[in-house]
Amino acid sequence: MKTRTEGLSFSEGSTAFVYDTIVEAVSPSDATVALLRDIISAEDYVLDLGCGSGRIARPLAKYCRRITAIDVSTVMLDGFLARGVPDNVELLEADLRVSSTIEQTEVADVAIAMLGGLQYVGNSSEQCAVLENVRHRLRPGGTLIAESFSRPAFEKLIGSHRFPFGEGDAGGTIGMDVETDNALFVVRSSIMLNSGEDWSFIERFRPSTPDESCSLLESAGFSNPTLGKNAPNDGFMWITATA
Numbered sequence: 001m002k003t004r005t006e007g008l009s010f011s012e013g014s015t016a017f018v019y020d021t022i023v024e025a026v027s028p029s030d031a032t033v034a035l036l037r038d039i040i041s042a043e044d045y046v047l048d049l050g051c052g053s054g055r056i057a058r059p060l061a062k063y064c065r066r067i068t069a070i071d072v073s074t075v076m077l078d079g080f081l082a083r084g085v086p087d088n089v090e091l092l093e094a095d096l097r098v099s100s101t102i103e104q105t106e107v108a109d110v111a112i113a114m115l116g117g118l119q120y121v122g123n124s125s126e127q128c129a130v131l132e133n134v135r136h137r138l139r140p141g142g143t144l145i146a147e148s149f150s151r152p153a154f155e156k157l158i159g160s161h162r163f164p165f166g167e168g169d170a171g172g173t174i175g176m177d178v179e180t181d182n183a184l185f186v187v188r189s190s191i192m193l194n195s196g197e198d199w200s201f202i203e204r205f206r207p208s209t210p211d212e213s214c215s216l217l218e219s220a221g222f223s224n225p226t227l228g229k230n231a232p233n234d235g236f237m238w239i240t241a242t243a
Ligand SMILES: C[S@@+](CC[C@H](N)C(=O)[O-])C[C@H]1O[C@@H](n2cnc3c(N)ncnc32)[C@H](O)[C@@H]1O
Pocket: 005, 007, 008, 023, 049, 050, 051, 052, 053, 054, 055, 056, 070, 071, 072, 073, 076, 094, 095, 096, 097, 113, 114, 115, 116, 117, 118, 120
């Protein structure tokens, strides 16, 4: 049985647990939170767009005033709930492509979108609509911080690959089949943990080059798009922009 969103479909079972294990091994949350703390201040109200299982929102919560954590996937939000939701975090099940659902939030100081949550879109006009929806939920001068899927990184992965990751119960192997029509990438991943648990998922997303990311952000009304420090995972670019 599958739980499906447009861009991402998960096999059920220990989804969020296996997700956290693989992601922590390839993209440690401490490194991401350290980068965010350089930009976010204690008074800020933050939107976490495509928050997943709360990998970043949970540790970030103690460094800002409040977080609304948004995701379209019930499975991922259930994983977040199971891990515990800090007092200053609220969860919102919503699709970032739909302006009326994201409008349920108050206007925020900062929006973060870690590990590509803004790029599970079918085409560039949908991509631009997502970015516009996000800009409207930021105060003028507010900041978007995104880890954007990097096209050059994913082009190198076209084909089938198998990698080991992590160690002991926090490790295993990941198989990846990567296809593209040159715009949309389809990645089928299957993960086998050393503990015996397994999980598979399919992602459909539009990675971008640095120039494409900057011009998309400008088309959506953001200013000053800036490629920042390297993201903790080199499949992604770290980008900031001003609403
Ligand atoms: C790769 S995960 C990243 C999760 C989290 N940001 C992190 O760093 O661990 C991408 C997340 O984006 C969510 N997502 C994809 N398309 C979405 C949409 N249209 N609206 C809201 N969330 C979406 C997925 O459900 C998934 O949880």
